Amino acid sequence: xxxxxxxxxxxxxxxxxxxxxxxxxxxxxxxxxxxxxxxxxxxxxxxxxxxxxxxxxxxxxxxxxxxxxxxxxxxxxxxxxxxxxxxxxxxxxxxxxxxxxxxxxxxxx
Amino acid sequence: xxxxxxxxxxxxxxxxxxxxxxxxxxxxxxxxxxxxxxxxxxxxxxxxxxxxxxxxxxxxxxxxxxxxxxxxxxxxxxxxxxxxxxxxxxxxxxxxxxxxxxxxxxxxxxxxxxxxxx
Numbered sequence: 001x002x003x004x005x006x007x008x009x010x011x012x013x014x015x016x017x018x019x020x021x022x023x024x025x026x027x028x029x030x031x032x033x034x035x036x037x038x039x040x041x042x043x044x045x046x047x048x049x050x051x052x053x054x055x056x057x058x059x060x061x062x063x064x065x066x067x068x069x070x071x072x073x074x075x076x077x078x079x080x081x082x083x084x085x086x087x088x089x090x091x092x093x094x095x096x097x098x099x100x101x102x103x104x105x106x107x108x109x
Numbered sequence: 110x111x112x113x114x115x116x117x118x119x120x121x122x123x124x125x126x127x128x129x130x131x132x133x134x135x136x137x138x139x140x141x142x143x144x145x146x147x148x149x150x151x152x153x154x155x156x157x158x159x160x161x162x163x164x165x166x167x168x169x170x171x172x173x174x175x176x177x178x179x180x181x182x183x184x185x186x187x188x189x190x191x192x193x194x195x196x197x198x199x200x201x202x203x204x205x206x207x208x209x210x211x212x213x214x215x216x217x218x219x220x221x222x223x224x225x226x227x
Contacts, residue, residue, distance in 0.1 A: 033215070042202050042218040043153070087152065095206075097143075097216065101152040 002026045004100035006088045011106045012078055020073045020086050020103045028093020032064050032071045035087040037102065043087055046073070075105075083107045111137045113205050115219035122193055123227055130188045130222045132203030138183040139205035143216065144176075147200045159186045193226045200224075 003025045012018040024032065031050035035043035049055055049064035049071060061074040073086055085102040092098055112135040122128050132142055140161050145153040157178050159165045165178035177189040186205075190197055200223050204216040 035218075040200075040223075042221040044218070045215055048215060096155070096158070099153045099155075 002090075002092060002098045004088055004090060004098055006086075006100040006103045008101065009104045009106065011108060012075075014078055014080060014107055014109050016078050017074065017076050018078060018105065020075075020088075020105070022071045022073070022088035022100060024069050024071070024088070024090040024098070024100075026090045026092040026098055029066065030091040030093065030095055032062075033089045033091065033097065034060075034062055034071075034073045035089065037085045037087055039084075046086075078107050080107050080109070111205075111207055111215075111217040113139075113203065113217045113219040115203055115222050117222060118220065119223040119225075121225045121227065124194050125192055127189055127191045128193055128224060130190075130201055130203075130224075132186045132188070132205070132219050134184045134205040134207075134217070137205075137207045137217075139186075139207060140183060141206045142180055142186040143204045143206070144178060144186075144188050145202045145204065147202060147221075153202065156188075190224065193224070195226045198224055198226045 034046040047062035088100040159180040180186040
């Protein structure tokens, strides 16, 4: 079956660094997405990885290892506005997104 | 960037009535649109995949006669919740996949529609 695993909740301190891990099992693979979702709002796109390695975009970076079925989202210099849920989604061979349950990130001052 | 709009943003209706939600891609053509439902503190649940000009593909457990989807053009898909009941109260989100962007299978999300059935 297809499955995405990510931690339910994480807590970090303002200004620090946090890494949110995601493991996936899909029928075929066409990339791994990370989305940010604030409470009551729709998800917004953060990153897309289809090749192994690290993609850096400002304070956010995303890593992929296809052989391990593993990805992480790295957030640096955390700000209070980064408090949100972070959704990991893998795209299968039919170009359908398989969604994780999301990781709620709590930022403390 | 690609923009997807949804209308209405929120709706309150009486049990037994039908509600139509519109999803529009404003600055790109979307051959495929997706409808999701999200209950509080839960992840997105794909309801159906809508392809322009053809019937929608519904996920297992989603009643196609209750959740009517129409994708009549490359920029508009509609979801009609027929004979809505309180258990249908949820956050409904659409997304659209661009047909013209090379090398990226990104989905662009609408802002969502919060449905409350009394």
